[in-house]
Amino acid sequence: MATEAVIERRSTGHRLAGLLHGRPRLQVGALLAGPVGWLVIGYLGSLALLLVAAFWSVDPLSGATIKKFTLENFESLVNEPVYRTIVWRTIRTALLVTLTDAIIAFPIAFYMAKLASRRGKALLVVGILLPLWSSYLVKVYAWRTLLSTDGAIHWALSPIGLDTPGYGTTAVWLVFSYLWLPYMILPIYAGLERIPNSLISASEDLGASPFTTFRRVILPLSFPAVVAGSIFTFSLTLGDYITPRLVSNDQFIGNVIFNNIANNQPFAAALALVPIVVMIAYLLVARKLGAFEHV
């Protein structure tokens, strides 16, 4: 009788604690249920919905979805040449921006990791992170002003007989390369930081020239970091639509999705699958190149 009364009086919290006691798997399960639930429902769930929606169609007037299986979205995606042009333009720009950022980022990251003083290092890290604190739109509009016919670039270049590239494909490439540069510098910096200086000394002792040391020691060891950085620059370019819209007339995949989303969500969904497929392919290649070994 007495024990029963004691059990009665125990609060729900206590009972729960009792239930979890000595059951580590249940404990871990309860702890992870929230984040895993978010991943599965909120994240993968919406992707699944996107995949399904791509096979539907719409009522032309109301934009209401007709939930009947059809392949027409994919047919027009494949058959109309304009979409091929746009997909290819997007991928090409993403690759070009990635390459540009890698070439600019590597020396900066190398200086930061191996040459700069403690103070200099801290200053550089702050300097690189600083642009990330201001709004994306402000930065793109600033570039609009810079690139304008009477803008600062025109003013700076006209004395040497050159001119601003104006709004267009070149402008898109410039602005993207500027915007995503920090995302390339930081992983490379982290990768180079991890290479022990003793390896460089050893290479020197064995008679290797600085160029050989770079080619045979530093580059192979930091390459996975470059690939990791390229995932950011590549995927960010692939998904952006505001920069192309503000500094050019070029249409990217994102612009076409944006144009169709108000009235034809299934077609927008079909288009949205294109960058996903491209990204999966890119990640598979990145894994082959060892980008995930140090993550």
Place this chain on the structure above:
Amino acid sequence: MRSKGGNPARTAWLIAGGLLAAMLLFAGCGSSSSNSGEELQKVGKGEGSLNLISWAGYVEPAWSKPFEQKTGCKVSDKEAGTSDEMVELMKTGQYDGVSASGNATARLVAANLVDPVNVSLVPNYKTVFSDLKNQPYNTFEGVHYGIPHGRGANLLMWNGNDVKPAPDSWDIMFDPKIAAKYKGKISVYDESSYIADAALYLKVHKPELGIENPYELNEEQFNAAIELLKEQRKNVGEYWSEAAKQISAFAGGDVTVGTTWQYQYFALKEEGVPVKASPASQGFLPKEGATGWSDTWMISSEAKHPNCMYEWMNWIIEPKVNAEVAEFFGEAPAQEKACEHTANPNFCSEYHAEEPAFWKRVYYWETPLADCGNGEEDCKDYNDWVKAWTSIKG
């Protein structure tokens, strides 16, 4: 770890079960929105706030602050650049109302995103110009769906220093020979509705196509308009869909001629940029006429502040307020009595507010439908327009 009791497989199943239950709960929460489809019967006390979607320049502190003081409804406004954006924003169900143009209204009604408006609860509606009432873009099957705000034409604007003599026709943007003189300096509105501008040009310059209404195009007429726009593409400097983008392009000298709205025209003049448009005495119209808009305030079917929205719809056509709104934006007011209150006494005659005949040359934006009244359902519908617009820009 493994020794301490518990069956891993069983635990995993338990977690999966829990997740599934959570997911169902989640899904259940999401699918319970009501669509009343009923008009309000009585305007009650304001709910304290109001969320609007509007065109740039439609909700300005000059008249939204006095509204807040009078009704206690705090106004938050979201500006949209295109009708598509407005429809998209309305789908979120987070707004009480929208200043929709004719190329959005039919879609909003068909998708049940807006409710009918009980015009007897809007006292100022009585004195709205009669040629703005019961129009196909604001009244559907005899049911009123909104309160007219004002109307105007899309403008042809040019930089007076670069373009001489002053153009009086859309030739400057569409005739390949004339437009080529301004290659890379032409500014074009970035939305599929611009196809109608090309169709309007063809209506006058290629009468053999037999275009009547630039929003009702059959295959042949539509293709001719697309061809013209693809030709124009070569000369276009920039497509714009945000007013701010076009303002910066004209101010920076990147473009010198283009299609625009009064809002940008006045903003640029204020900045001292020597822009010009067809004179107001011609109603800003080039000789072919122009596409234009007649905007309607509509109430969301999921409005959380319906009383405030009714207060707003009455406020915006209050004679004094409507005069202020119209003069600020540069459009013809919807309210007859507004003409007595304009700061410029000739405003209404300059903007032809009281001349129904004038507005026959302005083709208000409409949603293109397959069923365009010829009984054959062979017109190009809105999705065709959007896809064609993508292919024009390439």
